[in-house]
Amino acid sequence: MADLVKLTIDGIPVEAAPGSLLIEVARRIGKEIPAFCYYDGFSQVAACRMCLVEIEGIPKLMTACTQPVGEGMVVRTETPKLAEARKGTLEFLLTNHPLDCPVCDKGGECELQDMVFRYGASESRYVEIKHHHDEQQWSPVVYFDPARCILCYRCVRVCSEGMGVNALGVVQRGAYAEIAPNHTDHLECDECGACIDICPVGALTSDTYRYQTRPWEMNHVGTICTHCSNGCKTTLGVRNDQIIRGNNRDRSGINGEFLCVKGRYAFDFNESEERLTTPMIRKGGKLEPASWSDAVRFVAGKLKQLKEAGRQIGVVGSGRVTNEESYYLQKFARQVLGTNSIDHERSGDVVTLLDALAGRANALATVDDLYRAKAVLVIGSDLAHQHPLLHWQIRANWRHHAAHTYSVTAGPVREDQHTVAAIRAAEGAEMNALEQLRDKLSAESELAIVFGDSVKGEAVRQLVSFGDSLGIPVKYVCLVDYVNSRGAMDMGIIPELLPGYQSAAAAGLPVGLTLPQMLANEHLGALWVVNADPLRNTRLAAKEAFVIVQDLFLTATAQQADVLLPSASLYEKLGTVTNVCGEVQRLTKAAQTMGAKADLEIIGLIAKELGMASQMGPWITDKVFAEMQQVVAGYNVPLPVIATGGAAQTLPPAVKIGVETDPALIRSARDTQFTSGTLGSYSKKLDSLLESPGSLYQGENVLALATQ
Amino acid sequence: MLFNEPSPLETKVLTRRFGLPNSDTVDSFLANEGFAAFRKAVTMTPEAIIDEVKKSNLRGRGGAGFPTGMKWGFVPRNSPKPKYIVVNADESEPGTCKDRLLMQYDPLQLIEGMMISALAVGAKRGYIYIRGEYRYLIDIMDRAIADAYAKGWLGQNIQGTGFDFDVFTHTGAGAYECGEESALLESLEGKRGVPRIRPPFPAVAGLWRCPTVLNNVETFASVPSILLMGGEAWANLGSPRNGGTRLFCISGHVNKPGVYELPMGFNLMRMINEVAGGMKGGRHLKAVIPGGSSCPILKAEECDIAMDFDALKAVNSMLGSGGVVVMDETTDMVKVALRIMRFYQHESCGWCIPCREGTLWLKKILTRVEAGMGQRNDPALLHELANNMLGRTFCPLGDAAAMPTISIVEKFRDEFDDYIRRSPMASVAEAETEVPVGV
Amino acid sequence: MTLPQELEQKFSEIIGKYPPEYKKSALVPLLLYSQDALGKITPELVNEVARRVGVFPLQVEEVLTYYSMLHFPKPMGKYHVQICTNVSCQLTGGPELWELACKRLGLGHKEVSADGLISLEEVECIGACSWAPAIQINYDFHHFVTPEKLDELLDNLRQLQ
Known part of the structure; x- marks a missing residue:
C-alpha cells in the first residue's frame, strides 16, 4: 500500500490515502464541506461550486469534490472568503428558485434550505422576473418541478450509473437547461424512485408522498422491506399508523440507500381497504365476522378434535412471516399437533447448496460480498428485475472496483452492459454452458456465484464442484423469492427437515406430506395456511378438510377458509427475517391495523386455548428468538448486531445434511419488480405501474453498452 | 479576392501565401x-x-496563451493508447475572425502544422473541429x-517517410462553449459541449480519453514557419516571451477594419492609426476590447500599449484571441455591456450554478438599465455579482462574462449612472457598496 | 426511416470518420447535415440517428437541444436569415439591420414566415467581425451589409422561391 499523504485541514493534521478527495477526508474528521452535486459513489460533476476551499499556495478557490489530497497541503474549509463565495453562489441559485418552501414536500429536510440557513443571505436582491417552467408528471410515481431544480445531476447519475437505466438526461442549455425523461414527456424506467430520493431539493417528488405531510409530522421507522428476498432496510415515514413514505435516506442497512419500486412505493398494500380486520367463521357456507376469542376457541376445538380423531393435519407456512413465527409454527405443528406435514412454496434449492457446502467457512456470499468480490457470475436470473438490490451491488462493484461480471442466462440481462462474457443458455442447460467460461473464471482471484431456481438438485452439486475445480475461493448465493423464504427453510418449514437443517427422519419424526401432497390428499383432516395462497390455482382434494387461514387479504385460499384469521403485515410486526444471502435482520414495528394480529400471537393464542402455552413458551419475539439461538444451528447470531439495525449472516451447518429433497418442489414465482403474486397485487401504486417494462430477459438497456 | 487590403506594416509569415492563385491546392502549396x-x-x-517550438515562444492563439511547446511536451511518450491531434477551429469569440482566413487561404499550412505536431507526439490521426x-x-x-x-501527403507512409497520418473535419453546430478545449472534446465525442473536470488535461486524457494535442488553428498554422525559420528566429519576430507574429482582427470604428498579421508586441495605437487607417470619421477613440469580448476593456488612455500577453496582463486585461474591437466616442457602453452579457448568457452551457444563474441575472439587470428602468444600486450590484462569478465557475466562460462587465462598470460607471438618473426607478434602492472607479 | 440517397451517403461518410467504437462522435454532424438535407429534424430522425450511432433517443435529444444551429422541434425556414448583432456588428449597424429585417419580413427572433420560406434569427458572433456588419443566409456570408444591401438580399429570397 502506498504511503499515506499528510495534510492539514483547518489546522487539524490528517493522513489520507493518496488520491482521496478533500471533501471525503474532511468529512472523516468532522468537517462537513457543503456540496449539492457531490455524491459519494457517483461520478464527479463539480457543478454546484459550493465545496470551494482555500488551499495554501493556490490563488484560486478549489473544489474539494475534485481535489485529491496532496502531501503537505494546507486546506481551509471555513473562511470569510469562502463564506462569501458560498453566499454568492446561493444567491445565484435562489434567483430562479420559486421559494415555495411552505408547500414544498422537501421543506424541513431540504438541502437547499439547510445550506441557505447556514451560508445564505437573509435578504434577496433579486428584483427581476423569475424564469419558470411548469411542473410535469413523468410517470404514475414521478413528478418533476423544473423551477425547483438546482441541476446537481444527482438524479441523472443515480439512474445511469447506479441503476443502469439511463432514463434521465439534460436538455437545452444555459439557464434553460433542464432534466428530461427518456420519452419526451414521460419516463419508461424501473420506477425505482432513486432519482426522487437523491434529489436534494423538492424538484423530483413522488406521487405517494407529495402534499401528504410535513416530514416532522412522521415517525421514521427503520425496518425491513416485506417484498423480495433481498432484505433491504427501508425507513418508513409513518403518521397516525399510516405509512406515507418509504426510503432509506440514512443509508443504514445492507442496501445503503437503495430501494426498488416495491420498497419505495408498494407499502400501500398495508392500508388497502381489502385488509382483513376481523376474524371470520364459516357459518352455513358463508364467512361471518366473529370475535377473536370465538374464532380462536373454534380453531382450537377443531384442531383438538381432528388430532384426537387421528386425522392428518397439514400446515402451510410461508416466506412472508418472521423467523420467530416460522419457528413457533413448526414447533406447534410438530409438538402440539403431532404432524410433520408442514411445508411452504420452495423457491430455491438452499438445502442442496448448504449440504454441498457443509462444514465450509466463508462459502456463502453476503450482499456486501457482491459489492466486493473481484468477480461475479450470475446464472439463471434477471437480477435487475428479480433481485434489484443484488443487481445494484454487482453494478456498483463494477463501477467502483472494476469487478468482472459474467452472466449465463436465458436472455439478455442488464449486467450485459458491463459483463466480461454473457452466455445465453436455456433454463436447465446452464451447467453445460458454464464450461465455456472455465478458462476466464479460473483466471479470476475469487468469485461469487449467484444462481436461480433453474439450478437445483444435482445441478447445484455440479455447480459447487465446478466452483471447486476453479481453484479459487468461491462464494454462493442461492436465489429465493420472498422476504423470509430463506428463513422458512432455516426454520424447518419442510417435512424433511427440522430447524437448523436437522433430519426429521433421524429425529424419529414420521414422514410428512409435502405441500403438493397435502393439497392432493383426499383424507386430509385440516389444512392450516399461514400467510400463503397455495389454492390460488389448485383445488383442495380433501373437500371436507377444515381450512384455517391466516392472511392479510381474502386470497383465493382465504376464500375457502372455514376460519379466517386476519394477520398483521411485516410492517406491523417485531421479529427477524433472513434474506437471500442468509443475513438475519430485525424488524421494527411501524404501524398497526386494528383487528389484525401478528401470526406469532395468533399461533400463541391457539396454543393457549389448547392448554399448551407452557410447552410452547411465550409468544414474545425476543423469547422465541432466544430459543432459536439455542436450537437452530446457525442462528446463534449476535443480538447486539441485529438489535442495532445490522445484518448477521447465519452459518451453514457444520456437517452434511444428508437429506435429499425433491428438486421438483422448487419453483420460483418469477416475480419481477412490477409483478407480485402476493402483497404487491394489493398495492394500488404497483398496479398503476404494470404497463412499465418489467418482463424478464428483455435486456432493455443493453444498448447502453455501446455508449459507455 | 481577399477580405481586406493588406497593410504595408504587416509581417507576412502565416499569411504569406494568402492571395496566391489556387492557394488551397497541394500544387500551389508545394510551389511555395x-x-x-x-x-x-x-x-x-x-x-x-518540441524544443524548436519551445524556443519559438509560441503561445496558444486561442486566447489563453499557454506555451505550445510545453503543452506538446505533456503528452506521455510511452502511452500505449493512440494519440490524437485536434484543431480548435471553433472560432467564436466575438471580435475574432482570423482562423477563417487561415483555413480559407492556406488550408494546407494548417494540415502541415498538424502533421508536424503528430510527428512530435506520435499521433496518427487528427480532427479539425470547425x-x-x-x-x-x-x-x-x-x-x-x-x-x-x-497526392500522397496524407494517409499511409506519407511520401515514403513511413509516417502515417489521417485528417478529418468535424462540424460543430453552434456553441461558443465548444471553443473551450475540454468542451470541444466532449462535443467531438458526440456529447453536449460541457467542459470536463481537469486534470487530467487533454495531453494526458483527451479525445476518447487518449493523449491529445489540442491547439487553435493559428497555433498549428504557425508551426511550419517556426521549423523553417528556426524557433529562435521566429521568436525574435515578436516581443520577449511572446514569439512570432499573430493575426489581429481589427473591427469597429476604424477606417480599414481587417485581419492583419503583425509582430507580437505591436503597439495598439499604431495598430489603430497606422494599420487600420485611423478612427472612422475622425472621431475620438473611447475604448478598445483588446482580444475578443471576454477581455477587460481598455480606456483610450490605456491604449498606448504593446499587444502581447504580458503587457496586457500587466494592465489587468488580456491579449485573448486577437480580436481588437475599437470603439469611438459615440459608443454607448451600457449597450456594449448588455450585448456582451447577452452573448455569454446565451452561450453559458448551464452546467455550474454561478455562470448559469449569474449570466442570466446580469443580463436582466443590464436589460433593465438599458431600458431606462435602472435602480441606483444597479451598477454596484452588477459589479458585485460579476465578482461573485469570477474565479468560481466550472470553466473560464464565467470569467469571460464577468471580466468585461467588471471593467466596463468600473471604467464607465458614469454612463450607467446617466441611464439610471433618467429612470423612474432611480430612487428605489440606495447603493450598498461603493464601486472602485477607474484603474 | 429511409433517408434520401445523398444523405445516406453523407451518413456513411461521416460515420466513417470515427473509430467504430466511437461512432457516437458522428451525432452532431449527422443531425446538422440531416437538417440541411431534410429541412427539419423530426422525432423519427432522432430515433434513426440514435439507432445509427448506438445511443438512446434521449441522448440524441440532450445533444440536439444543446446546439443553437440545430432547430428542434420547430424547424426554421428554407432561407434562414441570421443577423449578427454582437459587439463588432453592434458598433457598425448590426442592430439597425436587425430592426430592418424584422420590419421587412414581419418576423421576430426565430420566427418563420407562414409559407415556411424565410425565417429570421438574431445570432451571436459569426466570425466576420472585421467585415461587419455581417449576416448569414443559410451558410452564405454577407459582409459590410448596408440597409440597401439587406433589402436587396431579402428581395432576392422572395424571388428565389
Whole structure:
C-alpha cells in the first residue's frame, strides 16, 4: 500500500490515502464541506461550486469534490472568503428558485434550505422576473418541478450509473437547461424512485408522498422491506399508523440507500381497504365476522378434535412471516399437533447448496460480498428485475472496483452492459454452458456465484464442484423469492427437515406430506395456511378438510377458509427475517391495523386455548428468538448486531445434511419488480405501474453498452 | 479576392501565401515552401521538434496563451493508447475572425502544422473541429484534405517517410462553449459541449480519453514557419516571451477594419492609426476590447500599449484571441455591456450554478438599465455579482462574462449612472457598496 | 426511416470518420447535415440517428437541444436569415439591420414566415467581425451589409422561391 499523504485541514493534521478527495477526508474528521452535486459513489460533476476551499499556495478557490489530497497541503474549509463565495453562489441559485418552501414536500429536510440557513443571505436582491417552467408528471410515481431544480445531476447519475437505466438526461442549455425523461414527456424506467430520493431539493417528488405531510409530522421507522428476498432496510415515514413514505435516506442497512419500486412505493398494500380486520367463521357456507376469542376457541376445538380423531393435519407456512413465527409454527405443528406435514412454496434449492457446502467457512456470499468480490457470475436470473438490490451491488462493484461480471442466462440481462462474457443458455442447460467460461473464471482471484431456481438438485452439486475445480475461493448465493423464504427453510418449514437443517427422519419424526401432497390428499383432516395462497390455482382434494387461514387479504385460499384469521403485515410486526444471502435482520414495528394480529400471537393464542402455552413458551419475539439461538444451528447470531439495525449472516451447518429433497418442489414465482403474486397485487401504486417494462430477459438497456 | 487590403506594416509569415492563385491546392502549396517544414521535421527527433517550438515562444492563439511547446511536451511518450491531434477551429469569440482566413487561404499550412505536431507526439490521426457556421470552410478543408490524400501527403507512409497520418473535419453546430478545449472534446465525442473536470488535461486524457494535442488553428498554422525559420528566429519576430507574429482582427470604428498579421508586441495605437487607417470619421477613440469580448476593456488612455500577453496582463486585461474591437466616442457602453452579457448568457452551457444563474441575472439587470428602468444600486450590484462569478465557475466562460462587465462598470460607471438618473426607478434602492472607479 | 440517397451517403461518410467504437462522435454532424438535407429534424430522425450511432433517443435529444444551429422541434425556414448583432456588428449597424429585417419580413427572433420560406434569427458572433456588419443566409456570408444591401438580399429570397 502506498504511503499515506499528510495534510492539514483547518489546522487539524490528517493522513489520507493518496488520491482521496478533500471533501471525503474532511468529512472523516468532522468537517462537513457543503456540496449539492457531490455524491459519494457517483461520478464527479463539480457543478454546484459550493465545496470551494482555500488551499495554501493556490490563488484560486478549489473544489474539494475534485481535489485529491496532496502531501503537505494546507486546506481551509471555513473562511470569510469562502463564506462569501458560498453566499454568492446561493444567491445565484435562489434567483430562479420559486421559494415555495411552505408547500414544498422537501421543506424541513431540504438541502437547499439547510445550506441557505447556514451560508445564505437573509435578504434577496433579486428584483427581476423569475424564469419558470411548469411542473410535469413523468410517470404514475414521478413528478418533476423544473423551477425547483438546482441541476446537481444527482438524479441523472443515480439512474445511469447506479441503476443502469439511463432514463434521465439534460436538455437545452444555459439557464434553460433542464432534466428530461427518456420519452419526451414521460419516463419508461424501473420506477425505482432513486432519482426522487437523491434529489436534494423538492424538484423530483413522488406521487405517494407529495402534499401528504410535513416530514416532522412522521415517525421514521427503520425496518425491513416485506417484498423480495433481498432484505433491504427501508425507513418508513409513518403518521397516525399510516405509512406515507418509504426510503432509506440514512443509508443504514445492507442496501445503503437503495430501494426498488416495491420498497419505495408498494407499502400501500398495508392500508388497502381489502385488509382483513376481523376474524371470520364459516357459518352455513358463508364467512361471518366473529370475535377473536370465538374464532380462536373454534380453531382450537377443531384442531383438538381432528388430532384426537387421528386425522392428518397439514400446515402451510410461508416466506412472508418472521423467523420467530416460522419457528413457533413448526414447533406447534410438530409438538402440539403431532404432524410433520408442514411445508411452504420452495423457491430455491438452499438445502442442496448448504449440504454441498457443509462444514465450509466463508462459502456463502453476503450482499456486501457482491459489492466486493473481484468477480461475479450470475446464472439463471434477471437480477435487475428479480433481485434489484443484488443487481445494484454487482453494478456498483463494477463501477467502483472494476469487478468482472459474467452472466449465463436465458436472455439478455442488464449486467450485459458491463459483463466480461454473457452466455445465453436455456433454463436447465446452464451447467453445460458454464464450461465455456472455465478458462476466464479460473483466471479470476475469487468469485461469487449467484444462481436461480433453474439450478437445483444435482445441478447445484455440479455447480459447487465446478466452483471447486476453479481453484479459487468461491462464494454462493442461492436465489429465493420472498422476504423470509430463506428463513422458512432455516426454520424447518419442510417435512424433511427440522430447524437448523436437522433430519426429521433421524429425529424419529414420521414422514410428512409435502405441500403438493397435502393439497392432493383426499383424507386430509385440516389444512392450516399461514400467510400463503397455495389454492390460488389448485383445488383442495380433501373437500371436507377444515381450512384455517391466516392472511392479510381474502386470497383465493382465504376464500375457502372455514376460519379466517386476519394477520398483521411485516410492517406491523417485531421479529427477524433472513434474506437471500442468509443475513438475519430485525424488524421494527411501524404501524398497526386494528383487528389484525401478528401470526406469532395468533399461533400463541391457539396454543393457549389448547392448554399448551407452557410447552410452547411465550409468544414474545425476543423469547422465541432466544430459543432459536439455542436450537437452530446457525442462528446463534449476535443480538447486539441485529438489535442495532445490522445484518448477521447465519452459518451453514457444520456437517452434511444428508437429506435429499425433491428438486421438483422448487419453483420460483418469477416475480419481477412490477409483478407480485402476493402483497404487491394489493398495492394500488404497483398496479398503476404494470404497463412499465418489467418482463424478464428483455435486456432493455443493453444498448447502453455501446455508449459507455 | 481577399477580405481586406493588406497593410504595408504587416509581417507576412502565416499569411504569406494568402492571395496566391489556387492557394488551397497541394500544387500551389508545394510551389511555395509547402511541406518543406514537414520534410525537415521528418528528419528530426520528436524532442527536437518540441524544443524548436519551445524556443519559438509560441503561445496558444486561442486566447489563453499557454506555451505550445510545453503543452506538446505533456503528452506521455510511452502511452500505449493512440494519440490524437485536434484543431480548435471553433472560432467564436466575438471580435475574432482570423482562423477563417487561415483555413480559407492556406488550408494546407494548417494540415502541415498538424502533421508536424503528430510527428512530435506520435499521433496518427487528427480532427479539425470547425464551427458549424463555417460550412464553406469545411468544404474547403475537405477538398484540401482530399487533394493531400490524392497526392500522397496524407494517409499511409506519407511520401515514403513511413509516417502515417489521417485528417478529418468535424462540424460543430453552434456553441461558443465548444471553443473551450475540454468542451470541444466532449462535443467531438458526440456529447453536449460541457467542459470536463481537469486534470487530467487533454495531453494526458483527451479525445476518447487518449493523449491529445489540442491547439487553435493559428497555433498549428504557425508551426511550419517556426521549423523553417528556426524557433529562435521566429521568436525574435515578436516581443520577449511572446514569439512570432499573430493575426489581429481589427473591427469597429476604424477606417480599414481587417485581419492583419503583425509582430507580437505591436503597439495598439499604431495598430489603430497606422494599420487600420485611423478612427472612422475622425472621431475620438473611447475604448478598445483588446482580444475578443471576454477581455477587460481598455480606456483610450490605456491604449498606448504593446499587444502581447504580458503587457496586457500587466494592465489587468488580456491579449485573448486577437480580436481588437475599437470603439469611438459615440459608443454607448451600457449597450456594449448588455450585448456582451447577452452573448455569454446565451452561450453559458448551464452546467455550474454561478455562470448559469449569474449570466442570466446580469443580463436582466443590464436589460433593465438599458431600458431606462435602472435602480441606483444597479451598477454596484452588477459589479458585485460579476465578482461573485469570477474565479468560481466550472470553466473560464464565467470569467469571460464577468471580466468585461467588471471593467466596463468600473471604467464607465458614469454612463450607467446617466441611464439610471433618467429612470423612474432611480430612487428605489440606495447603493450598498461603493464601486472602485477607474484603474 | 429511409433517408434520401445523398444523405445516406453523407451518413456513411461521416460515420466513417470515427473509430467504430466511437461512432457516437458522428451525432452532431449527422443531425446538422440531416437538417440541411431534410429541412427539419423530426422525432423519427432522432430515433434513426440514435439507432445509427448506438445511443438512446434521449441522448440524441440532450445533444440536439444543446446546439443553437440545430432547430428542434420547430424547424426554421428554407432561407434562414441570421443577423449578427454582437459587439463588432453592434458598433457598425448590426442592430439597425436587425430592426430592418424584422420590419421587412414581419418576423421576430426565430420566427418563420407562414409559407415556411424565410425565417429570421438574431445570432451571436459569426466570425466576420472585421467585415461587419455581417449576416448569414443559410451558410452564405454577407459582409459590410448596408440597409440597401439587406433589402436587396431579402428581395432576392422572395424571388428565389
